Amino acid sequence: MSYSLVWLKRDLRWQDHAALSAAAAQGPVACLYVIEPGLWQQPDMAASHYHFIVESLRSLYAALRAMGGQLLILHGDMISVLNAIYEHSPFHTMHSHEETGNGWTYQRDRNVAAWCREKKVRWEEHRQFGVVRGLRDRNRWQSAWEAEMAKPLQTLPEQLQWQKFPFDVQVPAAADLGLHQLDPPLRQRGGRQLGLQVLNTFAEERCTQYRGGISSPLSAPTACSRISPYLSYGCISMRETVQRVRQLLLNIPEHESRQRNGLNAFQSRLYWHCHFIQKLESEPEIEFLPMHRGYTGLRESDWNAEYFALLKAGRTGWPLVDACVAMLRETGWLNFRMRAMLVSVAAYPLWLHWRDVGCWLATQFVDYEPGIHWSQMQMQSGTTGMNVPRIYNPLKQARDHDPHGKFVRRWLPAMRKVPDSWLFEPWKMPPLMQQQLGFTSGQELPQPPVELEQATRIAKQRLFAVRGQPEVRSAKVAVIEKHGSRASRTDKPKRQSRKALTGKVQASLFE
Secondary structure, eight states: OOOEEEEESSOOOSTTOHHHHHHHTTSOEEEEEEEOHHHHTSTTOOHHHHHHHHHHHHHHHHHHHHTTOOEEEEESOHHHHHHHHHHHSOOSEEEEEOOOOOHHHHHHHHHHHHHHHHHTOEEEEEOSSSOOTTOOOGGGHHHHHHHHHHSOOOOOOSSOOBOOOOOOOOOOOGGGGTOOSOOOTTOOOOSHHHHHHHHHHHHHTGGGGHHHHSSSTTTHHHHSOOOHHHHHTTSSOHHHHHHHHHHHHHHSOTTOHHHHHHHHHHHHHHHHHHHHHHHHHHOGGGGTSOSSGGGTTSSGGGOOHHHHHHHHHTOSSOHHHHHHHHHHHHHSOOOHHHHHHHHHHHHTTSOOOHHHHHHHHHHHOTTOOHHHHHHHHHHHHTOSSSSOOOOOOHHHHHHHHOTTOHHHHHHOGGGGGSOGGGSSOGGGSOHHHHHHTTOOTTTSSOOOSSOHHHHHHHHHHHHHHHHTSHHHHHHHHHHHHHHOOOOOTTSOOSSOOHHHHTTSSOOOTTO
């Protein structure tokens, strides 16, 4: 008897799993995850991603085994693995979720599609988020998102038929894949059970801190939902998350305004999550090219390797920036505002091109989601052509969100000796005072590589000189038509504030 093969990618769960449910309805199934060496050699992939995935696979492996099934975990090139499985036991259909991944996975999927045509295997792809493949018109995108979120959660029959194989599980060590980065010791761990715990504690308790608590790096670790990695790797589904929030909103008493407001604000972020991934789905080139091609060449020829090295090492001299890099190194996570500030500092005073900075940050974020990541990198770098440039002053951000230096002193031990009066610009501390406090000149308190205000002013002039060109202004219309958020009279967004719809609250599930 033939069977259906379920190819797992960034969908490491069995509940509300459209691909698995569809396959189970057709007869016997086999579930496959492939550890592909080529993927892990890409510049945006890191050991932390791999370890999170392996932890999630262990959770899924145990769940399927308890159901009488098997999770094939194999190591190798995807086409070679498919050939081995097909030669052992031919299958008639392959099911998977649509993946909006990096450029490498895009090409890999094209190769898989060609293999399926050659073997006459039907490949059925199912929606993973509210992202529409082949979208031609953004005007009704929100109604499509709402319809997808309103569908019943996918369930499995009580008794599944399983196709099993005698293959051993193949899980190489991260180093064997060329992944030599240190795994952040305080990062979130993978697996559906942990994802549900995080979602539940947020939806039932921590959401009361959400509004007003997600901007400061002090309050954000608990005020933010922290479900982003579990969504990125599909340990929990977008639909079950939306429906969980909406069910809670129906039952919250009117006087519990903080919980209601927090969940409503969070719900809007779930929408924006898919909105940003749609950009990469509609135009895969934005991983490599400016969303508005008129910005090609803006920064490329001015690359400064020294500045980039200082940023990665957390040695820019701006305390909040360096503390954020230190936190990333230890936890693999930052709240959205601090991420935006890091990109802004890289793009403006340091004048670094977004692509290399983006690859580095992708390796730092455990919750790396390509669609969100590259859209945000371009937005914060000013290359979308349709967004007002967001230029974050790291000194102002420190005064606004860490006025007493609690955050920077936690992550930068040297700052614990710095008096409050020198908290924001410690490099300006008189040499004699530095000596008295035990600092070595230029070591614990590095000097910023550029003068902040002057460098930012020059960066703005260069950016706006391009924005002001007639051909750049005229080409903006096409970018908005393809990627802009909007709603028509006949397609009014639900549960969205006017502020969100005008693009002033555009953030991702980084939060």
